[in-house]
Amino acid sequence: MSYVHRTIVITAAKAARAADLCAQLAGPPGSGMFTTALNATGTGTATHYISAGMIEEQFAAVLSDPGVMQGACTSAGISITLAECTALLAAADISSEPPFVALARMGLMLKQETI
Numbered sequence: 609m610s611y612v613h614r615t616i617v618i619t620a621a622k623a624a625r626a627a628d629l630c631a632q633l634a635g636p637p638g639s640g641m642f643t644t645a646l647n648a649t650g651t652g653t654a655t656h657y658i659s660a661g662m663i664e665e666q667f668a669a670v671l672s673d674p675g676v677m678q679g680a681c682t683s684a685g686i687s688i689t690l691a692e693c694t695a696l697l698a699a700a701d702i703s704s705e706p707p708f709v710a711l712a713r714m715g716l717m718l719k720q721e722t723i
Contacts, residue, residue, distance in 0.1 A: 612668050615660040615703050615710045618642060622699040623657040629696070630659075632686055634667050645719035646711065654719050660707040671702050 618626045623642045630638035645654035670680045674693035681688045703710050711717060 610665045611662040612665055613661065613704055614663050614668055614671065615658065615701075615705050615707045616641075616671070617646065617656050617658045617701040617710060617714060617716065618696075619656055619699040620645075620654050622696055625692075626696055626700065627657075629681065629686065629688075633670060633680055633684055634663070637663070638667070646716040647719050648715055648717070650717045650720050652719075656714075656716055658707060658711070660710075671697070671700075673697075 616626075627640075627642040630641045632638070641659040642657035644658045646656040646658055647654055670677050674690055674697055677693040677697065678688060678690050681693070701710065701714060705713070
């Protein structure tokens with residue numbers, strides 16, 4: 609198996625669905641994705657969520673094309689439309705950049721927890 613690094617930033621509105629799909633498609637390695645909240649100021653409401661690390665090349669391919677994503681979902685028994693796959697990928701910034709480089713480019717920062 610070959611692995612590649614990906615940093616994935618997704619809008620807050622799509623984060624739960626993206627996390628669910630990643631867990632279903634990638635199994636245990638895909639569980640727990642998109643739990644780190646982001647926004648432009650570091651305080652207030654999360655506007656995005658991030659997940660970064662090594663993923664299988666096969667999974668990276670799923671994240672690169674809505675048709676490939678829909679095919680993988682269908683093969684896994686997940687009901688999803690091509691339009692939903694297209695919307696999910698449009699709501700995501702997927703790169704091979706280190707996480708903080710991607711965040712700087714996007715004008716986002718980690719949301720600080722209030723104690």
